[in-house]
Amino acid sequence: MERIPAYVQEVENSLSAQKFDDQPAELYEPMAYILSLGGKRLRPALSLAACELFGGEAQKALMPALGVEVFHNFSLVHDDIMDEADIRRGQATVHKKWNRDIAILSGDAMLVKAYQYIAQVDATILPAVLACFSQTALEICEGQQRDMNFESREDVSQAEYIEMIRQKTAVLLGAALKIGALCGGADEKSADSLYQFGIDAGLSFQIQDDLLDAYGDPKKVGKKPGGDILQDKKTLLMIYTKELDPLGFKSLNQSTFVNEESKVEAWCDLMIKSGAKAKAEAERDRLLQSALSALEAAQGENQGLKKELAAFAQWLSHRDR
Amino acid sequence: MERIPAYVQEVENSLSAQKFDDQPAELYEPMAYILSLGGKRLRPALSLAACELFGGEAQKALMPALGVEVFHNFSLVHDDIMDEADIRRGQATVHKKWNRDIAILSGDAMLVKAYQYIAQVDATILPAVLACFSQTALEICEGQQRDMNFESREDVSQAEYIEMIRQKTAVLLGAALKIGALCGGADEKSADSLYQFGIDAGLSFQIQDDLLDAYGDPKKVGKKPGGDILQDKKTLLMIYTKELDPLGFKSLNQSTFVNEESKVEAWCDLMIKSGAKAKAEAERDRLLQSALSALEAAQGENQGLKKELAAFAQWLSHRDR
Numbered sequence: 001m002e003r004i005p006a007y008v009q010e011v012e013n014s015l016s017a018q019k020f021d022d023q024p025a026e027l028y029e030p031m032a033y034i035l036s037l038g039g040k041r042l043r044p045a046l047s048l049a050a051c052e053l054f055g056g057e058a059q060k061a062l063m064p065a066l067g068v069e070v071f072h073n074f075s076l077v078h079d080d081i082m083d084e085a086d087i088r089r090g091q092a093t094v095h096k097k098w099n100r101d102i103a104i105l106s107g108d109a110m111l112v113k114a115y116q117y118i119a120q121v122d123a124t125i126l127p128a129v130l131a132c133f134s135q136t137a138l139e140i141c142e143g144q145q146r147d148m149n150f151e152s153r154e155d156v157s158q159a160e161y162i163e164m165i166r167q168k169t170a171v172l173l174g175a176a177l178k179i180g181a182l183c184g185g186a187d188e189k190s191a192d193s194l195y196q197f198g199i200d201a202g203l204s205f206q207i208q209d210d211l212l213d214a215y216g217d218p219k220k221v222g223k224k225p226g227g228d229i230l231q232d233k234k235t236l237l238m239i240y241t242k243e244l245d246p247l248g249f250k251s252l253n254q255s256t257f258v259n260e261e262s263k264v265e266a267w268c269d270l271m272i273k274s275g276a277k278a279k280a281e282a283e284r285d286r287l288l289q290s291a292l293s294a295l296e297a298a299q300g301e302n303q304g305l306k307k308e309l310a311a312f313a314q315w316l317s318h319r320d321r
Numbered sequence: 322m323e324r325i326p327a328y329v330q331e332v333e334n335s336l337s338a339q340k341f342d343d344q345p346a347e348l349y350e351p352m353a354y355i356l357s358l359g360g361k362r363l364r365p366a367l368s369l370a371a372c373e374l375f376g377g378e379a380q381k382a383l384m385p386a387l388g389v390e391v392f393h394n395f396s397l398v399h400d401d402i403m404d405e406a407d408i409r410r411g412q413a414t415v416h417k418k419w420n421r422d423i424a425i426l427s428g429d430a431m432l433v434k435a436y437q438y439i440a441q442v443d444a445t446i447l448p449a450v451l452a453c454f455s456q457t458a459l460e461i462c463e464g465q466q467r468d469m470n471f472e473s474r475e476d477v478s479q480a481e482y483i484e485m486i487r488q489k490t491a492v493l494l495g496a497a498l499k500i501g502a503l504c505g506g507a508d509e510k511s512a513d514s515l516y517q518f519g520i521d522a523g524l525s526f527q528i529q530d531d532l533l534d535a536y537g538d539p540k541k542v543g544k545k546p547g548g549d550i551l552q553d554k555k556t557l558l559m560i561y562t563k564e565l566d567p568l569g570f571k572s573l574n575q576s577t578f579v580n581e582e583s584k585v586e587a588w589c590d591l592m593i594k595s596g597a598k599a600k601a602e603a604e605r606d607r608l609l610q611s612a613l614s615a616l617e618a619a620q621g622e623n624q625g626l627k628k629e630l631a632a633f634a635q636w637l638s639h640r641d642r
């Protein structure tokens with residue numbers, strides 16, 4: 001991996017050079033704030049990579065890449081209101097630092113700003129780029145709503161869960177790649193292959209995220225294990241456990257525990273014993289292979305970059321932190 | 322006026338034919354609901370009128386016109402959360418009928434939907450249409466933020482007030498007209514004249530709205546007079562009163578009243594005595610004339626429709642209900 005860190009740096013530099021200092025300040029300061037809190041900038045970096053994969057200069061994808069990143073941060077601002085989250089990336093969330101109304105409105109303005117960045121592409125590809133972006137934005141709203149609906153449901157199926165994480169996480173990776181590919185001059189078919197690469201890599205990434213939450217090394221992951229278990233989240237691990245060992249699932253579900261650690265430990269054990277952990281790992285790996293096949297199918301002329309994207313997907317789905 | 326009511330009907334028919342029944346229902350039902358509550362559909366009707374003014378078929382502006390209406394309704398859904406309003410068009414607001422989170426998220430999805438409609442124009446004009454729409458959307462957010470900021474300020478100037486209502490009300494009328502004009506084949510200069518017509522007509526309309534709130538016939542306006550006075554709103558009438566009779570203003574501001582009616586009556590009297598009402602009426606009429614000049618400057622070949630648009634602006638700024 002050599003190019004991707006360079007793309008991340010390019011995005012970071014370009015983002016810091018953007019001015020979000022218009023008036024009224026209450027509308028624009030929260031944008032500058034949330035964008036300054038960091039984040040891995042993986043999505044916009046992928047746009048640049050996809051652009052160069054097809055022989056375009058990364059520069060051509062830079063503005064729409066920033067659009068993807070601004071959109072991502074808009075969704076964080078609004079999600080944090082809904083989740084009543086106080087902390088984002090170690091700092092106060094926008095609705096905590098300012099207030100609910102400012103978070104709603106500056107979020108709205110960020111969504112519009114995202115479209116302004118996205119629109120900065122050649123007129124010939126604008127309709128396709130715009131269609132991809134709007135469809136993606138709508139699906140992310142759908143995914144967030146499904147996630148909220150799951151909280152009050154006990155019968156979430158595997159297919160429903162996968163569809164939710166596809167919409168909530170994977171489509172923006174897919175769109176970042178597809179838009180970058182279009183900017184780089186990719187034909188529609190290759191751009192769609194890149195999209196599919198992003199979807200499958202994103203799903204694989206999210207399953208690894210669920211696995212890390214239960215089994216990750218706290219020193220590497222940076223938080224106590226079992227957050228999802230303690231919040232009774234319907235992750236794929238939970239759904240598989242219920243499917244593979246319904247009695248064990250029911251019994252644990254009705255148990256009381258002396259403390260949080262013992263609850264997490266009991267569930268982690270059952271997830272292994274029932275075969276749920278192994279099944280989730282197998283699904284994660286299947287999706288990674290599927291992502292790599294989609295990447296292979298894309299025409300991209302830059303073979304070195306293709307290898308780097310493959311290695312990146314590999315890392316996403318097997319990272320330990 | 323013959324064509325404009327027909328455009329309104331065309332918009333209404335087309336809007337009822339749109340399906341907002343995707344899944345999850347919690348995301349799409351609020352869209353169908355708020356759009357079914359009615360409204361005058363003036364903005365999209367103006368898009369169709371502007372399109373035909375330049376010889377285009379109204380049909381060509383229909384989808385972006387719906388985009389303008391969907392955007393307007395998105396802004397109502399989010400504004401109602403911020404204003405903590407329970408009632409909109411005689412029915413429960415979205416956040417009351419469902420909840421805050423659904424109102425935030427379905428509002429977000431409506432903003433994206435609006436872009437999907439707006440994008441349904443000829444590829445040749447898409448960059449210009451999109452630029453106009455995004456700029457407008459951003460200004461509407463700015464106007465809403467300014468309006469919220471004014472609540473805690475006593476020193477709002479006339480210029481600040483006019484800028485706020487320009488952004489909150491007038492720019493969407495201007496954008497509806499400009500986008501329609503572009504769909505109809507107008508050159509950039511004529512499209513900008515139509516935009517200016519919408520801005521000035523919108524400002525004139527808003528000043529008449531403030532006048533009606535204080536002096537309108539309750540039987541015609543459909544609500545008790547003096548709502549703005551009772552909420553201590555910084556309308557143009559108030560700003561002029563303070564400017565023209567600072568002592569009278571200060572004295573009333575410090576008075577207590579036996580009931581709401583006597584407070585409204587005292588202020589209405591002072592607004593007349595100080596000359597504030599007459600000054601607001603003069604400003605309303607000046608803006609109307611400015612709107613009519615801008616309309617005149619546009620090239621539009623359909624002279625009958627031009628007359629109708631002029632009459633419409635006249636009605637907007639002198640309506641009694």
